[in-house]
Amino acid sequence: DGIGASLLTQQHPFYIELADAMKAEATAKSVPLEVAIANQDLNKQLADVEDFIVKGVDVIVLSPVDSKGVKAVIEKAQKAGIKVITVDVPASGVEVTSYIGTDNYAGGVKAGELMAKELGDKGKVAIIDYPTVQSVVNRIDGFKKAIGEHKDIEIVAQQTGITRAEALAAAQNMLQANPDIQGIFGFGDDAALAAAVAVKSAGLENQVKVIGFDGMEEARNAVDTNPVMVGVIQQFPGEMGKRAVDTAIDVIAGKDVPAEQPIEPGVYTGK
Amino acid sequence: MSDEKHVTAAQKPYAKLLRQYGGILVSLVVLCIIFSVMNPRFMTVANFMNVLQQIAVIAIAAFGMTWVILLGEIDLSIGSIIAVAGMAAAQAFLAGFGFMPTLVLTLLAGAAMGLANGVLTAKLGLPSFIVTVATMGIFRGLVSLPTNGAPAMIENPTWIAIGAESFVGLPIIIWIVVVLFVFNHVLLSKTTFGRRAYLTGGNREAAVYSGIKVDRVKITIFMISGIMAAISGILLSSRLYSAQTNAGTSYELDAIAAAVLGGTSLAGGVGTMIGTLIGALIIGIMNNGMNMLSVPYFYQLIVKGLVILLAVWLDVRSKRAKR
Amino acid sequence: MSDEKHVTAAQKPYAKLLRQYGGILVSLVVLCIIFSVMNPRFMTVANFMNVLQQIAVIAIAAFGMTWVILLGEIDLSIGSIIAVAGMAAAQAFLAGFGFMPTLVLTLLAGAAMGLANGVLTAKLGLPSFIVTVATMGIFRGLVSLPTNGAPAMIENPTWIAIGAESFVGLPIIIWIVVVLFVFNHVLLSKTTFGRRAYLTGGNREAAVYSGIKVDRVKITIFMISGIMAAISGILLSSRLYSAQTNAGTSYELDAIAAAVLGGTSLAGGVGTMIGTLIGALIIGIMNNGMNMLSVPYFYQLIVKGLVILLAVWLDVRSKRAKR
Amino acid sequence: MSAATSDVILKINNVSKLFGPVAALKNMHLEVRAGRVHTLLGENGAGKSTLMKILAGVYHATTGEVEFCGAPYKPENPQQAAARGLTIVFQELSLCNNMTVAENILATREPSVYGFINDQALERRAAEIVRDLGLPIDVSEKVGHLSMAQRQLVEIAKGLSIPDPRLVILDEPTSSLTDAETEILFSIIGRLKAKGVAVIYISHRMEEIMRLSDDITVVRDGEYIATRQRENVTIDELIAMMVGRKMDEIYPPRLGAAPADSEAPILSVEGLSRDGEFEGVSFEVRKGEILGFFGLIGSGRSEVMNALFGMKAASGSIRIDGEPATIASPVDAIGRRIAFVTENRKEEGLVLAHSVEWNISMAALGRFAAALGFMRNRAERRAAREEVSRLTIKTASVDTPVGSLSGGNQQKAVLAKWLLTQPRILILDEPTRGVDVGAKFEIYKIIRQLAAEGTAILLVSSELPEVLGMSDRLVVMHEGRLSATLSGGATPEAVMAHATGITS
């Protein structure tokens, strides 16, 4: 009994903060909570949920590996009579009891608008992406939509950089190929921080501005101290985790909960 | 004297099994005991079904891998083949194909990828490690092209049923594992083809001198491996209702670990399907049991590594003692 | 006749180099030409420095891997060792250690992990593939314990300088690659230790009969591999200003690919550091060039696989033609 | 004569074979007739095995034609050769160590129904084959557990197990065999001949050749020299044709007097035992003495030598120069200046992919180490060249991979490797296996020379004339025990009696 949580990964500060907040809230409200890590593998997430079912948890909190594919996982839990709450990534094609998460598309739009403002409405920008993750795809789409409304801003390169090391190489190579890039949008903090390193090592600190997404502590510090990092779209995993556990407790208690609990992302541009 | 020996062996098949698999069987039993003591829900029929379904994907891929390793080769591309198979099915359904045509197409895709690995290895004489590292990337790239990296849903009810329904009280997925185990076991241990695989893996030159068409054996075995991986991919996509572009990533390592735990020698020439099945069970039970005990993820990684080391060590030791 | 041949070879060291590395050198040159034609910025000194810095991590790990493969063994744990080294450094700095103590500690950590791999392989007689698959998991678990999976920042300015500063006009990181290349090359090709490694890898039993302490050679080599991986980890953490818990994931495959592209045989006994360096260059240039041409990620995977296949094939073919 | 030409079954015309720049065969000719044993005789590296591999479909001739049973013959692979009724027992063992004798003998010909193997029938068939051939082997044993000689018997059984052969090739089948098994083989060949099967036989043992052959063809440097009928030729003539000069003796005389019995032994072994393999083996050897070891297959000689060399543990005491010596590993043994020329050159002796030079220097690396462990490459090369010319190893250069040398030349490379360690005690386990008469004589001369310089030599051999001709004293082993220690003048009959255990 209690809450079973299956999280996408444990190697990213966002998820660590999310998990920590959930644990803290669960301890505060004295409900049992177990956390399993899917390690970005939907099959592992399914296995973890199956094991939760055998163990007999009351409610499952999921941060889906992928919004579409998680349907199989959710249906399995629901068939076993367990209610499911999703956090961070929504599930598509299946009803869940509640979804708590950032509006990634809106965040992407904000990033695009910030970029346009920083560049004075004209210049060339590059994107570091991660095409297999739906929430990232939404951010990139939002960013492109916002940039598309500024005629004089051009997206000249888009490369994949999943880990920080890959993002660094991708940023370096894009700067090498397009030395006149003025802005880089990283799909997450890692990508943005790596891009800032690349900018520095290319000696382009006075030309290129970098914007990130997630807004964890390291990135916010960078925004405060590193002029290249002009801003970061901020998510609130602590709030998300707390709310997920509270919602789960309400569900166990048989209370009604809202089907969607969007958390508006913030824009952090320094102290 | 040789006759005597033979009769005794035939009279006690269990003794033989114990002699051959004693080391890992001990590991398996000890694991089960530990988990049962620590969580009473572990030793339930429901959980056992659970474990079997969870290992299905790895076990089937490991059957294919056993063939390849037996030959002294390796196939690192199976994780990617698993993903391609799922995506091929999803795209076929999108294109309006029915269940059977899609099934056949998916299996053919697996066979074709295995054929590519086999031909590059056997005919061009490239080392299979590097061939399959390369095709691992190529197939992983291919799987992402139709959807640009996004997953594709599968709606076909028959396809979904494979992973969800039961037949005569057992989940279909478990039936499939059983059937494929028997198939591979018989093919390997009872037929001339299996014998040729052992000879080729044991001493390639000797096999050539004995008139075995080594290239053909090699290509066939890579095709078997491709087909097994495709079946794994079918089960996986059916369990997940969808084809994921990152499906099966690094499953090749689990498959190899299962085969080697089961006594298959990476030098070639030695190995059995029974061993591989036990190896896959150890891996599956370890994952499941640690989840049941709520062991945190990173500690799971550590424990899993230690258990693999311990099991292989016990096995090596028990085999050495017998000499 | 034998004398004649020898004199010619000695007179033309380039001819010998060409004979030995012709296949992959062709691939390297062709790649460079293609990329230069398609993007004029490719053939610039700045970009060349770029590529060298980007391959540093893989190249150094690949030097260590070359030793291991030469022995007929494999080390899949180096990706995890890279991560552990970075994390060890970050934690040491947090604990208030200075630059030198931290450096020594990090290298010792690498050596210790290599020692574990070596002892398990040589003394307990377990296959290195399975040993290092297991330790890959164990080390990856260990790296995550101090921060529970989160990255750790590194603030030490000297440490950061390694990845950021230059010395006599060349980035320090490139100096390190050059020094380590020379060190490994000389150790392998000019010393009795190197010869013992070749002989042990070529025929373990014959080496034992000839009085070579093969266990000691094996353990030493796994330690070299661990230390090289630790140095890779130092460079990586220095370039990223931080220790990432997922750092180095699957770098072992790139390192193996570099070594095998460079002509190292997975069967053991054959290989050189020059070859490995060329192999690493091919991989690095491919990644860089395709990024510069804005090739989408999935196509990059496919092209990379195809180029590896082509390069190995050219190499195998050119070697066969010489016979 | 014209009647005889009509039953020519195999006709080789102008066959050449190039390995890169090396011409292994140049315009070879050969005619083999049904029901006769045709021996090929030639020095190591003359091209005999290469020709046989072409006939077996393993290699393909560069130029030339072959006619077999009246039709053109150009097998693509060994199956096609077997299908035409040609079978071959290879010189280099081609067995799978991790499979049983039965599985090896019937490889690709397993009794099966729709591809399903009948394992009982397989073992029964193999046991029958082995029994019919009269070979003493347990067919359910793994080949890896057998000694070299036993493996050779398995190889023979495998080669002879095809149903109706027209031509049987035996490439040095007796190189590891003792007389007892050789006799069995000869009676098998006799039966084949009687059935009208043609046999091509390759050996370096002259007595054997003179006993067995009907026709003898000499080849030299890949070229056809001449064919003679056995009745019309003598050993001396054959040797002269083969090596291009006359040889008057087979065993060179010892240089100087044998060491006195009163002299202290350099090595003395007391009660050496290992469970199930040998028991209570005691002997001693003095400086400059050649101590022969004779015994039947599996009598345990090689195992005793392995124990002396520290490869496998054994109980008992070993003294060197009167001091007790612990030899726990080859490192210890080599440290005490013991050298061991093993019987299995492919697995225990050589790194086949490496150069002749590297193989020759591998046991004496310390000699070529300078400060900081750097190799003294020039000294190494000089030493390798010296050994190559001293032992007349036939190789294109010292950089040639040792695996591409002919069998006999590989054997010489192993010898060279150990001579370079300048041993005080030299163990030779079948040192002339597969070596031609000319080279044998050279090796014997070297052994004599070493003895004269004070090296103690343990000579294990399955060739009775060799042990008798070379040894100062002779140890005979039977089923893991010493059955006799004889002086140099022992008769072959006496030795055989001790070896078979029929003396009491």
Ligand SMILES: Nc1ncnc2c1ncn2[C@@H]1O[C@H](COP(=O)(O)OP(=O)(O)OP(=O)(O)O)[C@@H](O)[C@H]1O
């Ligand atoms: N695969 C190969 N590659 C290169 N050279 C080879 C190869 N096989 C044989 N040779 C060369 O061909 C020549 C003939 O070798 P072959 O093995 O036929 O000699 P042989 O007469 O059987 O000698 P032996 O009595 O020692 O067995 C030798 O010089 C050998 O080095």
Ligand SMILES: Nc1ncnc2c1ncn2[C@@H]1O[C@H](COP(=O)(O)OP(=O)(O)OP(=O)(O)O)[C@@H](O)[C@H]1O
């Ligand atoms: N009858 C047998 N059946 C099976 N294995 C045997 C038999 N006799 C001996 N062996 C094995 O063969 C080896 C002993 O032979 P060893 O090589 O020491 O003998 P040898 O006198 O050198 O004879 P050989 O000429 O066969 O080399 C041991 O490994 C022993 O276990």
Ligand SMILES: [Mg+2]
């Ligand atoms: Mg020969």
Ligand SMILES: [Mg+2]
């Ligand atoms: Mg012997």
